[in-house]
Amino acid sequence: MSWFSKFLGSSIGRKLLMSLTGLFLISFLPVHLAGNLQLLAGDGGEAFNTYAEFMTTNPLIKFISYGLYFFILLHTFLGVRIWLRNRSAKGSKYAVSSTGTSSFSSRNMAWLGIIIFAFLVLHLYQFWLKMKMGVLEKVNVAGLDEPVNNLYAPVEAAFTDPIYVIIYVIAMIVIGFHLWHGFQSSFQTLGLNHKKYTPVIKGLGAIYSIVVPLGFIVIPIVFYLRHAM
Amino acid sequence: MKLTLKVWRQNGPNDKGNLETHQVEASEHMSFLEMMDVLNENLISEKKTPVAFEHDCREGICGTCNMVINGRPHGPQKGTTVCQLHMRAFKDGDTIVVEPWRASAFPVIKDLVVDRSPFDRIIQAGGYISVNTGQAQDANAIPIEKDLASQAFDAATCIGCGACVAACPNGSAMLFTSAKVAHLNMLPQGEVESSKRVLNMVNQMDEEGFGMCSNVGACEAECPKEISITNIALMNREYLTASLASNTTT
Ligand code: HEM
Ligand code: SF4
Numbered sequence: 170m171s172w173f174s175k176f177l178g179s180s181i182g183r184k185l186l187m188s189l190t191g192l193f194l195i196s197f198l199p200v201h202l203a204g205n206l207q208l209l210a211g212d213g214g215e216a217f218n219t220y221a222e223f224m225t226t227n228p229l230i231k232f233i234s235y236g237l238y239f240f241i242l243l244h245t246f247l248g249v250r251i252w253l254r255n256r257s258a259k260g261s262k263y264a265v266s267s268t269g270t271s272s273f274s275s276r277n278m279a280w281l282g283i284i285i286f287a288f289l290v291l292h293l294y295q296f297w298l299k300m301k302m303g304v305l306e307k308v309n310v311a312g313l314d315e316p317v318n319n320l321y322a323p324v325e326a327a328f329t330d331p332i333y334v335i336i337y338v339i340a341m342i343v344i345g346f347h348l349w350h351g352f353q354s355s356f357q358t359l360g361l362n363h364k365k366y367t368p369v370i371k372g373l374g375a376i377y378s379i380v381v382p383l384g385f386i387v388i389p390i391v392f393y394l395r396h397a398m
Numbered sequence: 399m400k401l402t403l404k405v406w407r408q409n410g411p412n413d414k415g416n417l418e419t420h421q422v423e424a425s426e427h428m429s430f431l432e433m434m435d436v437l438n439e440n441l442i443s444e445k446k447t448p449v450a451f452e453h454d455c456r457e458g459i460c461g462t463c464n465m466v467i468n469g470r471p472h473g474p475q476k477g478t479t480v481c482q483l484h485m486r487a488f489k490d491g492d493t494i495v496v497e498p499w500r501a502s503a504f505p506v507i508k509d510l511v512v513d514r515s516p517f518d519r520i521i522q523a524g525g526y527i528s529v530n531t532g533q534a535q536d537a538n539a540i541p542i543e544k545d546l547a548s549q550a551f552d553a554a555t556c557i558g559c560g561a562c563v564a565a566c567p568n569g570s571a572m573l574f575t576s577a578k579v580a581h582l583n584m585l586p587q588g589e590v591e592s593s594k595r596v597l598n599m600v601n602q603m604d605e606e607g608f609g610m611c612s613n614v615g616a617c618e619a620e621c622p623k624e625i626s627i628t629n630i631a632l633m634n635r636e637y638l639t640a641s642l643a644s645n646t647t648t
């Protein structure tokens with residue numbers, strides 16, 4: 170076995186991949202959120218559709234998005250494998266178990282991740298696939314000659330459906346819990362534990378895991394309330 | 399004080415095992431092990447098999463007195479081994495559940511005794527210094543910064559008990575292995591072989607079938623010597639640099 174595959178197959182090597190893919194996803198979420206916030210512009214979707222057009226046609230963004238699909242799959246695949254191996258390494262359970270010495274999130278990363286993955290499948294099916302298949306109606310937006318996909322329409326339809334809004338809100342809370350532990354954990358995995366910086370990383374992680382999911386949650390809630398009123 | 403004990407009984411690695419209930423009269427001045435001795439004397443006088451458990455120093459340094467008490471490795475008191483835990487930590491009438499360490503790499507030999515030889519093999523893989531150190535050195539012959547010496551000393555206080563593995567939901571041995579790596583790699587005598595050491599010890603740890611670290615932190619909370627998980631970060635760092643940047647391939 171070459172030193173490199175041995176390294177990546179080791180417990181620390183696998184965790185390194187988990188951490189790097191997780192950090193990549195962490196850096197992606199605020200970008201996604203910034204785009205989504207344009208849904209609230211109140212312009213019938215013009216800003217959002219222009220942005221969606223840019224995101225699906227710009228070659229650099231396209232390249233990064235293939236990386237994103239790959240990293241989501243890698244993170245999920247590795248996460249499930251690590252989880253299964255850890256379960257068999259633990260073997261039997263205690264008759265009395267204590268949970269006071271660790272956080273809920275840290276003990277349930279895999280379950281939280283599996284819920285996130287299930288949501289991602291639904292999410293991609295609902296919006297991304299429609300965009301890719303070209304089944305969306307075309308609309309004209311200011312500044313572009315060709316009409317663009319009206320992604321705003323299915324988003325509006327979804328966000329005014331109470332069932333989907335509830336699913337969406339729950340999924341964002343689950344992401345929040347995943348990152349409550351995951352954010353700081355990924356730095357520890359990389360060996361970055363430092364007297365001066367670790368408290369800062371932990372603080373940032375706590376803020377991130379509340380603010381970012383909350384940002385996503387606000388959008389469907391606003392849509393739903395606007396629609397209901 | 400009157401106590402109800404629910405103790406894990408298991409005849410061997412392949413036996414299923416179960417919790418057995420006993421009543422014990424103990425004094426609050428007894429250590430937990432002395433209370434277990436009382437239980438065993440009762441069992442012997444009833445012509446029953448005493449509960450097998452390990453113990454040696456009874457002063458918190460050998461790391462053999464391993465029991466999970468009410469779900470907590472080494473019991474409820476922070477930074478304390480079972481032999482140093484006193485019955486005053488419990489109340490009259492309490493029910494106490496006593497179980498062995500649970501991890502696939504630590505199979506039960508009998509009752510509360512588990513096989514911790516994987517730790518010995520991790521040490522054999524690199525937990526030593528192979529240069530001839532000759533006579534004991536003069537105290538200040540090798541200058542070492544005080545902070546560094548203290549950090550290395552803190553890591554060196556690990557007694558190899560395995561409570562970290564017992565506490566970890568993943569059955570990971572990262573806290574133990576990292577304490578040994580940190581202790582040796584931080585000091586000049588150990589630094590010489592640091593790359594080879596971390597590669598070999600992590601490799602052996604993986605081969606023994608321990609789980610991977612999810613940075614849960616239960617190990618650090620239950621460790622009787624309060625070894626910090628900053629040692630795990632240090633080991634990750636050493637492992638990453640040894641793998642990617644050093645000439646050592648093992
Ligand atoms: C929004 C998407 C996601 C983000 C931002 C994310 C982020 C992270 C981060 C930063 C970590 C910490 C890595 C470390 O401790 O070194 C992590 C761990 C983990 N993730 Fe995710 N994740 C996401 C989705 C998923 C999905 C879909 C799964 C599917 C099962 C998953 C499963 C796991 C597991 C099992 C761990 C724990 C690994 C361990 O520490 O042993 N995650 N994630
Ligand atoms: S790190 Fe702590 S819990 Fe683990 S073996 Fe050493 S002393 Fe025991």
Ligand code: FES
Nearest residue numbers: 456460461463481
């Ligand atoms: S008997 Fe030695 S540490 Fe408890």
